[in-house]
Amino acid sequence: MRNERATEKPSKLFDHKEINNEAPKVLCVVGVQTGFPKAGASPQYNYALRRKALRSSWFPSSRSALDDLHKKQGVVVRFIIGHTSNGLDEAALAAEDREFGGFLRLPIEEGYTSLPSKTVSFLKLATKLFTAEYIVKIDDDVYLRVGNLVLATQQWKRLHADYVGCMKNGDVYSDPNMRWFERQWPLLGKTYFTHAWGTLYVLSGSVAAHLSSVPDGLLRFFGNEDVTIGAWMLAFNVTHFDDRRLCQTSCTASSIGVYDMPQTGSPQSKIIPSVTAADLSPIPDRALSAGLLVGKWPAGEREGVTFEFTEAPIGGAAIDATGSPLPEETLQICRDSDAVLLAAIGGYKWDQLPPEQRPERGLLNLRAGLGTFANLRPAVVLPHLADASTLKREVVEGVDIMIVRELVGGIYFGQPRGFTTNQEGERVGFNTMIYSEPEVERIAHVAFQLAQKRKGRLCSVEKSNVLEVSMLWKEVITRVGEQYPDIELSHMYVDNAAMQIIRNPKSFDTIVTGNIFGDILSDAASMLTGSLGMLPSASTSNDGPGIFEPVHGSAPDIAGQDIANPLAMVLSAAMMCRYGLSLPKVAEQLERAVTAALDAGYRTGDLHTPGMQKVGCSEMGDVLVDCMTREFASVG
Ligand SMILES: NC(=O)c1ccc[n+]([C@@H]2O[C@H](COP(=O)([O-])OP(=O)(O)OC[C@H]3O[C@@H](n4cnc5c(N)ncnc54)[C@H](O)[C@@H]3O)[C@@H](O)[C@H]2O)c1
Numbered sequence: 193m194r195n196e197r198a199t200e201k202p203s204k205l206f207d208h209k210e211i212n213n214e215a216p217k218v219l220c221v222v223g224v225q226t227g228f229p230k231a232g233a234s235p236q237y238n239y240a241l242r243r244k245a246l247r248s249s250w251f252p253s254s255r256s257a258l259d260d261l262h263k264k265q266g267v268v269v270r271f272i273i274g275h276t277s278n279g280l281d282e283a284a285l286a287a288e289d290r291e292f293g294g295f296l297r298l299p300i301e302e303g304y305t306s307l308p309s310k311t312v313s314f315l316k317l318a319t320k321l322f323t324a325e326y327i328v329k330i331d332d333d334v335y336l337r338v339g340n341l342v343l344a345t346q347q348w349k350r351l352h353a354d355y356v357g358c359m360k361n362g363d364v365y366s367d368p369n370m371r372w373f374e375r376q377w378p379l380l381g382k383t384y385f386t387h388a389w390g391t392l393y394v395l396s397g398s399v400a401a402h403l404s405s406v407p408d409g410l411l412r413f414f415g416n417e418d419v420t421i422g423a424w425m426l427a428f429n430v431t432h433f434d435d436r437r438l439c440q441t442s443c444t445a446s447s448i449g450v451y452d453m454p455q456t457g458s459p460q461s462k463i464i465p466s467v468t469a470a471d472l473s474p475i476p477d478r479a480l481s482a483g484l485l486v487g488k489w490p491a492g493e494r495e496g497v498t499f500e501f502t503e504a505p506i507g508g509a510a511i512d513a514t515g516s517p518l519p520e521e522t523l524q525i526c527r528d529s530d531a532v533l534l535a536a537i538g539g540y541k542w543d544q545l546p547p548e549q550r551p552e553r554g555l556l557n558l559r560a561g562l563g564t565f566a567n568l569r570p571a572v573v574l575p576h577l578a579d580a581s582t583l584k585r586e587v588v589e590g591v592d593i594m595i596v597r598e599l600v601g602g603i604y605f606g607q608p609r610g611f612t613t614n615q616e617g618e619r620v621g622f623n624t625m626i627y628s629e630p631e632v633e634r635i636a637h638v639a640f641q642l643a644q645k646r647k648g649r650l651c652s653v654e655k656s657n658v659l660e661v662s663m664l665w666k667e668v669i670t671r672v673g674e675q676y677p678d679i680e681l682s683h684m685y686v687d688n689a690a691m692q693i694i695r696n697p698k699s700f701d702t703i704v705t706g707n708i709f710g711d712i713l714s715d716a717a718s719m720l721t722g723s724l725g726m727l728p729s730a731s732t733s734n735d736g737p738g739i740f741e742p743v744h745g746s747a748p749d750i751a752g753q754d755i756a757n758p759l760a761m762v763l764s765a766a767m768m769c770r771y772g773l774s775l776p777k778v779a780e781q782l783e784r785a786v787t788a789a790l791d792a793g794y795r796t797g798d799l800h801t802p803g804m805q806k807v808g809c810s811e812m813g814d815v816l817v818d819c820m821t822r823e824f825a826s827v828g
């Protein structure tokens with residue numbers, strides 16, 4: 193970090209006294225750039241989804257949280273947005289505002305106002321409403337660490353910095369076909385003057401007030417917002433401060449803004465796009481954010497890998513945005529990715545929809561669409577959590593079970609299914625539980641081969657005392673077992689397995705079972721580990737990307753309380769690295785970060801035991817990031 197440019201005297205144009213002293217005093221006003229839906233925009237440019245993602249990470253997600261931040265830290269955070277003539281979009285925004293708050297409505301028409309003009313409008317309104325020491329403008333893909341921002345303001349004040357950002361001197365493009373084409377290129381050289389990166393920059397309140405007071409038409413506008421602001425800052429003769437903490441690509445102890453900076457060339461040898469999807473419930477979104485942070489974890493860089501996340505909607509979020517629980521575009525993005533990291537779908541809001549339109553159908557169609565037939569659900573009791581289970585320590589200590597669940601067949605997908613009326617005129621619902629020999633064979637091979645890497649014991653769970661489908665299942669598993677003489681194979685009825693898993697879980701090593709039995713048994717097994725919030729999963733196919741998701745759902749009963757356990761999400765990201773991306777070292781580092789957070793005594797409410805430090809979901813996320821940072825430092 194260095195002072196790019198310092199002035200000894202205030203300029204004539206800029207006078208620090210020009211500030212509205214009547215408005216309430218605050219430390220910072222943070223304006224997050226947002227907008228109205230654009231027809232045909234791809235999901236990653238869906239502003240509503242981005243706001244949702246921010247609210248589930250650093251942006252306060254309720255009016256009371258916004259007020260708290262204002263009162264306790266003097267930081268006012270708002271999404272900045274103008275108006276639109278589209279009544280539906282206005283109504284949707286008003287509803288969002290009623291639910292969450294956090295908007296600063298600018299007196300401009302979105303879509304017809306250039307970005308630099310929008311920024312001027314923001315500065316004018318912010319300086320009218322508040323006497324701020326600093327005004328921050330950021331884009332909606334930045335992870336802002338407000339605590340570090342507050343700390344940094346002290347340093348900026350000492351330095352009398354009026355213009356803070358990651359300073360750069362980008363190329364001036366004279367070719368109209370280039371994205372950053374500069375119409376006024378004849379006035380400029382080959383590179384621009386020094387200006388701050390537009391994604392996140394800071395102006396002192398006084399310079400912002402001054403800027404706001406300049407009559408329209410006096411200042412020159414360039415094509416790009418950051419260049420325009422930079423030109424004005426040069427004209428005002430203020431102190432520039434190049435603060436690299438505002439543009440970091442991974443979270444470190446001191447970072448203020450974390451985001452991916454566009455690159456022209458990459459030193460990395462491999463790019464891994466992966467897809468994340470989340471439902472509207474804020475809890476898994478927060479957990480997902482932890483997963484996303486994990487994706488930005490520099491361990492990947494050490495392995496020569498850049499994680500590139502594309503967000504695509506599924507489930508309720510997709511229903512609300514497109515009417516479909518799995519839009520074709522989402523499926524295509526998933527197919528084109530190396531792995532899919534998924535949060536949870538579902539919620540009360542969509543429970544009354546017909547089966548084909550429910551969020552769950554989106555998830556099932558994604559699994560079927562990617563052919564991820566082998567679902568691995570490990571239930572491992574970490575030594576720290578032996579007392580967190582509702583079962584006795586001696587029962588659960590040392591449990592390490594791998595449930596291999598067949599995921600794209602069985603009763604979930606069997607035909608016929610539906611509702612009808614029987615001869616008595618009564619309504620009936622029906623499904624078909626069906627497995628073909630090849631379907632059982634392929635999952636059997638996965639399970640036997642996994643058992644070979646574990647303790648060599650495989651238990652096949654079915655209901656062959658009653659169901660024909662299970663009789664076939666048992667027959668095929670036994671036949672495939674002949675190819676694996678080193679594996680000790682046993683068979684168990686599912687009702688007995690449900691009991692044994694609670695009575696004597698250590699008797700199990702690897703379990704192979706069908707779709708519905710695996711669903712139920714894995715939820716039961718989660719309680720051995722202390723919480724459903726501890727169970728990750730990996731769903732793989734023979735080719736193509738796998739899906740990595742926590743076993744738990746969207747936990748609507750605790751939505752919005754910031755108490756969910758994000759560890760299953762982070763452990764799912766670890767499974768993604770191990771099974772989906774062949775990055776075992778990164779997987780180990782993520783797992784060690786989870787262990788370190790538990791070692792340090794942090795527990796979300798679901799795992800809390802006396803003597804431990806109870807934290808919320810967000811705080812656990814922050815702890816994990818710190819642990820990862822330390823983990824990385826110790827490895828490096
Ligand atoms: N893979 C998935 O996306 C998935 C899995 C299961 C359920 N669902 C959906 O989620 C919705 C709710 O279903 P549900 O309530 O039966 O299951 P759920 O897994 O969402 O919740 C079950 C219980 O566990 C708790 N819980 C879940 N995750 C937790 C976490 N991370 N930390 C702390 N507690 C946690 C919940 O509060 C709830 O009491 C439904 O719409 C369902 O279809 C989705």
Ligand SMILES: CC(C)[C@H](C(=O)O)[C@@H](O)C(=O)O
Pocket residue numbers: 538552555556711743745
């Ligand atoms: C949400 C639902 C479709 C899903 C399933 O039954 O497979 C869930 O319970 C799970 O375990 O992932």
